[in-house]
Amino acid sequence: MPTPDNHTETAPACDGGGSAACEHISRTLARISDKWSMLVVRMLGRGPCRFNALRREIGEISQKVLASTLRDLEEHGFVSRTVTPVTPPQVEYALTDLGREFLDPVRTLAEWVMANSSRMEAARVAYAARRAGN
């Protein structure tokens, strides 16, 4: 990152925020748009779930990656982790209020994507044709 923290900027909001905001938003988007987070949040949206249950439902994720995905989501306050000290250990993951509220704007975006997927697909096809043609 270069000269970041452009906090003094006036933030024209022509795009959803100033450049500092832009970085912040980009980071938040990155958090949910990595390979697994959406899927995990989706599973947890159905209700609390334990580590291996989650892993089984997702199917092909490695322990390491699921663990780090959950850690990231927990760090950002979207997911809670509750340990019940029994044997064998039991750990329940669930969406927090913040995580659940976060689903609102995500749903808005999701709806836009679904509504406009044909336009995006058309653009993709047109682009491919343009490339092939050239």
Next chain:
Amino acid sequence: MPTPDNHTETAPACDGGGSAACEHISRTLARISDKWSMLVVRMLGRGPCRFNALRREIGEISQKVLASTLRDLEEHGFVSRTVTPVTPPQVEYALTDLGREFLDPVRTLAEWVMANSSRMEAARVAYAARRAGN
């Protein structure tokens, strides 16, 4: 990708879509949440811009990465590329209608992020404390 395409699913929409939709949305989010796309879209939101002007404004991006970022955005129909065959060559990039409309839901999400950044920061601090304490 493993056994994906759970197309037969009933899509409870508890999270913004079914699992096929989830993949689709995740991919779209990924497109704008990579290291540079938001910044590029932000610049173009202010008006059309040429390659090197864009590069200068962003500052520390490499040619290769800016080119591929623009190609991706063009492929997805968010950005248009207009070549004026003069010497030296002149290429103008601009947001398409689709790109501009896309900013709406993104702005919604951006506003949520800004409104809740303190909660997220608090979660981050609490998480760090928990880790340090343990």
Next chain:
DNA sequence: CAGTATCCCCAAAGATACTG
């Protein structure tokens, strides 16, 4: 000016093994 072509590097994904 606006790129493509090449090579390098590193962070993150993945596989595997081990532990409280």
Next chain:
DNA sequence: CAGTATCTTTGGGGATACTG
């Protein structure tokens, strides 16, 4: 069960050089 530790692999980001 729920992870961490370790090793390997991969591909995106970056620097540099070249071209229409």
